[in-house]
Amino acid sequence: MVSTENNVTIGSQTTPMSISQRLYPNLDDNTTLLMHCSNARFVYDLGLEQRNLWRKDRTAKINYPTQAKELAEARQAFTWLKEGSSAVQQQALRDLDKAFKNWWNNPAHFFRPTWRKAGDNEGFYVRDLSVRKLNRNWGEILVPRAEWVKFRITRNWNDIETASSARVTKDRSGRWFVSFTRPAPQIERESTGAIVGLDMGIASSVTTSDGMHLHMPKLLSPAESQRKRRLQRKLSSQQKGSNSRARTKLSIAKLAAKESDRRKDWVEKTTTQLVRNYDLNVLEHLKVKNMVRSASGTKENPGKNVAQKKGLNREILNQSWSFFRKRLKDKANSSGVVVTQVNPKYTSQTCSVCKHCTRQNRKSQAVFSCVACGYQADADINAAQNILAAGLAVTGCGGTPQALSHSDPMKRQPLEEEVA
Ligand SMILES: [Zn+2]
Incomplete structure (x- = not known):
């Protein structure tokens, strides 16, 4: 990181x-x-x-x-x-x-x-x-x-x-x-009666149980990324301990700080919106294994530069997601919103409609298709719905998540990406 x-x-x-x-x-x-x-x-x-x-x-x-x-x-x-x-x-x-x-x-x-x-x-x-x-x-x-x-x-x-x-x-x-x-942020909000399950993904995104994908934006512009790659190449050819190497290192550190600030901005905005919109936010305990899935790819379609990507992915995503969790909890705590964490096991393989759980339900990384009842959905949304259901079981709220989460849509403010 x-x-x-x-x-x-x-x-x-x-x-x-x-x-x-x-x-x-x-x-x-x-x-x-x-x-x-x-x-x-x-x-x-x-x-x-x-x-x-x-x-x-x-x-x-x-x-x-x-x-x-x-x-x-x-x-x-x-x-x-x-x-x-x-x-x-x-x-x-x-x-x-x-x-x-x-x-x-x-x-x-x-x-x-x-x-x-x-x-x-x-x-x-x-x-x-x-x-x-x-x-x-x-x-x-x-x-x-x-x-x-x-x-x-x-x-x-x-x-x-x-x-x-x-x-x-x-x-x-x-x-x-x-x-x-x-100071810990205090968010002005009224109770919305809305609840949400959040699937924190491998592709730098959060999927909500009501069907939204929130994507972390690209952290560097194309020109900045190019500059970063150039600097990194330059660094590897420079003599250790030299002044020019130190200058290159400083330039790289500045770009890294820029990336980190932008990531932080996104996390701050997104967590504020989630706390404003939902009375209950359910997320999974960190699942490190799944987070590096994208780098390794599948057997049929292995990823490139797996080893390097894995290390980088893991570090960046873990840092981002633990920061995301932290900010969500901080803001929720000071605003009367509940944040619950549930076990991530099987949330991606279980059908959110009939609860049938099998690996065969996953047609691909993106598509969920239940072999028992035929329910088809975006895999991340299905997972988010399972997360919400598990959270309701934990908090003892009960009820069907769908009915509750849409109880008062007028009160819920649109998320940034809905507006855009
Ligand atoms: Zn099903």
């Missing part, structure tokens, strides 16, 4: 989404950023000590508001603290508060908050985010007391621009990074 300079890959994106970019402060900025780091650390550790010293028999509570009030008093008393940014310092207390809440709510998963040490995971948050784009490769972020600080853009600008907050960090080798965070 594509991996850009800062190692952000599709599959590893967490919710809320976080995008890390390399930050390039000038000398003055560098001093200010270091001051913010040490202020944040100081306030965090002081707050921690205060909380550690607190005993149950004391009546006065300690929480974010009481600590923020004391911080304001301390800023009046100590000039050096006042010279720092109050926003940065307050955020350090919010951080601490959150660390304690995480720990209280889920002690099996979170450690008790501990001291922050100098040079160790140094950083601070920037709230009330302001960013601007200088050109294709460079952007700037407004950091308190430092004004605009440059960062290199390697991700989709729209994702950066719509971020709600950012954390500036310094790694052990002295490099600065800024991670932009976007």
Whole structure:
């Protein structure tokens, strides 16, 4: 899978989404950023000590508001603290508060908050985010007391621009990074009463039980694909460790980042539409085996370059589909939509009408034809209908999927490809 300079890959994106970019402060900025780091650390550790010293028999509570009030008093008393940014310092207390809440709510998963040490995971948050784009490769972020600080853009600008907050960090080798965070998306929707089964396919597509094929668009234009192939050929003939090879590698990485952004865009749009349209989305547990089917082809019609394609296909599709699942679940969770996963076994061989299950039902990759009842259908749609039926059995909704899924077609908004 594509991996850009800062190692952000599709599959590893967490919710809320976080995008890390390399930050390039000038000398003055560098001093200010270091001051913010040490202020944040100081306030965090002081707050921690205060909380550690607190005993149950004391009546006065300690929480974010009481600590923020004391911080304001301390800023009046100590000039050096006042010279720092109050926003940065307050955020350090919010951080601490959150660390304690995480720990209280889920002690099996979170450690008790501990001291922050100098040079160790140094950083601070920037709230009330302001960013601007200088050109294709460079952007700037407004950091308190430092004004605009440059960062290199390697991700989709729209994702950066719509971020709600950012954390500036310094790694052990002295490099600065800024991670932009976007909150989990909340989708405005009304209950539609519609439900759907989704067959995630081998041909970069999703088929719905009500008969739609949603195709991931070509990620690179013909010219871009050509350029990529040319660069890859060039790379193989270039000397290892040479500057020109490094330049070629960077160009390839940029194209890969472009592909990854476009794939992500498609996944974001499609999952948003699915969550808007359907109250229940049923999908299969990941079936890695089926995903590489296209590369190996059949006995009669073997695929070309099977080995290479397999590796590539598997990686890209797995990354895309696990990202797709993740985004669908994230959006569903925050919008009251149910996402259920079912066992993928036999969904492609079973007749969705009479439930007869045999391999002979598959006339070809594309066509389903039931040997028992004669039902004929697009193989992916038949599979999606089986997935939906299995999902209804799991969720205990019952009923016939067809009747339910068309219960109120007027409420369902058209998917993008229906409109086009
Ligand atoms: Zn049948």
